[in-house]
Amino acid sequence: MTAVFDRDALSEALGQTGQGDRAAFRRVYEATSAKLMGVCLRILSDRQLAEDVMQEIYLTVWNKAASFDPGRASPITWLVTIARNRSIDRLRSGAIARNSVPVDAAYDLADGAPSALDHIELADDAGRLGVCLDELDEKVSRVIRTAFFEGVTYEVLAQREETPLGTMKSWIRRGLLKLRSCLEQ
The missing domain is CATH 1.10.1740.10 (RNA polymerase sigma factor, region 2, helix turn helix motif)
Known part of the structure; x- marks a missing residue:
């Protein structure tokens, strides 16, 4: 104590x-x-x-x-x-054994953080995605953004848009196909 x-x-x-x-x-x-x-x-x-x-x-x-x-x-x-x-x-006094390793050994150590190139590629991909989303119909772009960036379910989106669930799924499916085509260019 x-x-x-x-x-x-x-x-x-x-x-x-x-x-x-x-x-x-x-x-x-x-x-x-x-x-x-x-x-x-x-x-x-x-x-x-x-x-x-x-x-x-x-x-x-x-x-x-x-x-x-x-x-x-x-x-x-x-x-x-x-x-x-x-x-x-x-x-x-040297009582502590130093575990010294040559600096070259650090080359093989993995760094879990994204590299600068990864950041650039991610930013480029995000920019391209934004451009492609802007090319979609405004309503389709909005529901795709809401579904995938905010995690809102298709059911909730259908209620918000006062649209049948099947129609909502069709909008999102067609919108995703257009996005894929745009991103592949």
Whole structure:
């Protein structure tokens, strides 16, 4: 369970830790361990290493708490600085095996996003479709757009247009055939 401390309470607990008070040290740990673990994980990106560094951090806190000066920094700033520095030291020590791969290996990685050419082709297709839809009878163009771009069913379209369902289906079918012919040109 994480304890919540205000700045003054944490400063006091650090001062007591500097005097060898184990209960105060426990309060400091309970109040700050989650935050400091987050700092370590963000820098190290490895939970096991972060846990190892956390031991070093609290060993440092136990040994140096007497040197904490609340007039110079807030207690959490002092603790985060220790966590950050220990984590960076661990990174620099080479303890993390770097999985470096030559840049040429990235060539074979697939990118799921459409390419620029795909965007151009899609825009061109959309433009051609718009031109072909505009060549249709206005009513047929409107019901095709409504059916396929808005997902409205043929039944609902027939009701809106006050037209029999069979007639609506015929309008759309003939309109789609004209669209296909126009798009194939």
